[in-house]
Amino acid sequence: MHRVFSGAQPSGELHIGNYLGAIRNWVALQADHECIYCIVDLHAVTQPYDTATLAPRTMDMAVGLLASGVDPSRAALFVQSHVPQHAELMWALNVVTPLGELERMTQFKEKAARQESVPAGLLNYPILQAADILLYKADRVPVGEDQLQHLELAREIARRWNARFGVETFPEPQPIVSRARRIMGLDGQAKMSKSLGNTIGVLDSPDDIWTKLRPAVTDPARKTRKDPGNPELCNIFTMHGALSSPEQVAHVDAQCRSAGWGCLDCKRLLADNMIAELASVRERAAELGARPAQVRQVLAAGAERCRGIAEATMGEVRDVMGLAKR
């Protein structure tokens, strides 16, 4: 059975972009893979953040993931900083990672350009991502297209490690590329992201979902109700593709191209389907939110299991590096 590793940022709010782009796939993978899912708080601290809210946001993300269908009886769910071997392996991988590879990462260049003083953690972020995966010798990693470059670097780091020490410590992880099209933010400008304020949260109420969806950007060709549109250029249509039945998607396509209906009609159908899909998620989240001790217990059990796997890998790593026995 393939072992899968994937991580989610502790952003607090799990939004519909995360849910449709990644988390529904996480839930599906549990059926026939050994899954290890991690809330990556050590990654989150490489950007400016609020120390007072990091822990609550981590817990909220755990609630969102469990409510969305991550099943602790089939997958390990834990918080990255609760398994200190992630940071330890990152240091070991530092010694085989070329600086030039880190400097050419697209995400590093974009994020560094927005900061006056660039912390080393931002540059080394992909080494920690490689450590996350290689610590568990995961051979499958679900990724969106924007993460393929980082996964390729993790594969390169595994190859370099194995070549440097003449051992096969790490398998090269293979991507499971999501076929879901990327969900843009409601402003239509950028990827859906909590920091950009262009999201719909999976725990939003039906009224909030409609309030946010109503003014969302659509195909600019539909200036008036009579102008035909191009559904393939519209983020609302992308979400229909993920949430509506094939018959409904075909109907949306035809109505859009013929100006048979207005964008509000189209959004109302999407809102109804989104509300129906998320009803059970909201219900489970309310139950879990009332039992934080149970959530902490799930995370503790996940971390304990993962520390066992991680320590076995680190034993091998310390040996091949020639470090003195403890």
Ligand code: SF4
């Ligand atoms: S009708 Fe629907 S798919 Fe077409 S532009 Fe409007 S919201 Fe988008």
